[in-house]
Amino acid sequence: MILEGTQAIFFYALALFTLLMAYSLITAPTAVRGALFLMGTLIGVAGLFLLLHAEFVAGAQILIYVGGVVVLFIFVIMLVNVREEITDVIRTYTHQRYVAGVIVAVMTLGVIVFGIHQLHKPQNQRVPILQPVSQSAPAPPDQVGRVSEDTQEVGSALYIQAALPFEIASVLLLVAIVGSVVLARTRRQEETFD
Amino acid sequence: MIVPAFLLWIQQATAQAPEGVFQNLMANASKIGVHQFVLLSFLLFAMGVAGVLMRRNILIIFMSIELILNAANLNFIIFTRYWQMMGRITEHMGHVFTIFIIVVAAAEAVVGLGIVIALYRNRQTVAIDEIDLLKW
Numbered sequence: 001m002i003l004e005g006t007q008a009i010f011f012y013a014l015a016l017f018t019l020l021m022a023y024s025l026i027t028a029p030t031a032v033r034g035a036l037f038l039m040g041t042l043i044g045v046a047g048l049f050l051l052l053h054a055e056f057v058a059g060a061q062i063l064i065y066v067g068g069v070v071v072l073f074i075f076v077i078m079l080v081n082v083r084e085e086i087t088d089v090i091r092t093y094t095h096q097r098y099v100a101g102v103i104v105a106v107m108t109l110g111v112i113v114f115g116i117h118q119l120h121k122p123q124n125q126r127v128p129i130l131q132p133v134s135q136s137a138p139a140p141p142d143q144v145g146r147v148s149e150d151t152q153e154v155g156s157a158l159y160i161q162a163a164l165p166f167e168i169a170s171v172l173l174l175v176a177i178v179g180s181v182v183l184a185r186t187r188r189q190e191e192t193f194d
Numbered sequence: 195m196i197v198p199a200f201l202l203w204i205q206q207a208t209a210q211a212p213e214g215v216f217q218n219l220m221a222n223a224s225k226i227g228v229h230q231f232v233l234l235s236f237l238l239f240a241m242g243v244a245g246v247l248m249r250r251n252i253l254i255i256f257m258s259i260e261l262i263l264n265a266a267n268l269n270f271i272i273f274t275r276y277w278q279m280m281g282r283i284t285e286h287m288g289h290v291f292t293i294f295i296i297v298v299a300a301a302e303a304v305v306g307l308g309i310v311i312a313l314y315r316n317r318q319t320v321a322i323d324e325i326d327l328l329k330w
Binding site: 007008011015018019022023025026028031034035038041042045048049052053054056057060061064065068069072073076077079080100101104107108111112150153154157158161162165169172173175176177179180181183184186 | 223224225226230231233234236237238240241242243244245247248249251253254256257258260261264267268271272274275285286287289290292293294296297298299300301302303304305307308309310311312314315320
């Protein structure tokens with residue numbers, strides 16, 4: 001797919017960062033630290049999107065996920081979780097968690113073994129890899145500052161081929177906004193409404 | 195000092211003809227194909243599943259669900275790039291799928307956290323093993 005030479009360093013750095021943040025998220029002692037590690041994970045995934053030439057989605061991920069969803073999480077943690085810092089103890093050796101840990105470890109080990117097996121095969125026995133055109137020749141000097149056309153193409157695909165899901169998504173957001181206002185009302189607000 | 199030496203070592207390892215097992219591994223490790231990306235996406239998914247199964251705090255379970263959705267997003271972007279490099283597709287529908295997953299995940303987080311707030315008002319706890327009775 002992508003025959004990357006020195007971009008491999010970026011991949012390894014971003015992958016290591018994302019996996020470390022994800023591991024810290026699932027073993028976070030308090031919810032506030034979990035929210036910050038979630039922010040780190042989402043930024044790492046946005047960096048991976050940039051590495052895969054998906055610039056618009058990377059920007060949308062930063063704006064919506066990091067700037068919206070994680071901030072919402074922190075708000076709700078501050079509203080809800082003030083006394084729960086001491087009582088959330090990870091009891092890791094109960095029997096359900098042991099079974100869950102074994103299942104996830106076996107899945108992970110199987111996929112890692114498969115991946116390393118692919119890595120040890122010679123080049124012509126793996127999944128066929130095409131060399132991209134820009135890899136064989138250096139970039140011409142007049143195109144170095146060229147802006148990527150990813151946003152235009154995503155926009156055209158969104159408005160031409162996915163126009164109906166776009167409208168449905170806007171209705172979904174309206175329903176989510178109204179529903180969250182209704183769900184989070186206090187009893188006194190409900191009584192004054194009636 | 196260590197970082198430039200490391201980068202130089204990687205450049206030399208990838209430029210020369212690989213001979214021997216370790217040089218072969220280093221030369222192959224610098225060629226990132228679709229398998230390594232999908233492995234990364236799977237590891238994120240597995241950690242999200244482990245977080246959902248093993249945690250007691252409902253907010254961290256929601257965050258692990260966001261991790262699972264991000265792993266699926268990464269998969270979409272990986273395969274969009276892969277099929278574009280293989281020359282099979284030209285449009286960016288994978289990116290559109292990803293944007294919709296982000297939108298739906300944001301709406302789901304909003305509604306779920308509203309439920310968490312209402313639940314906290316009734317039960318005064320966010321530990322899921324203490325919320326085990328329906329409304330009475």
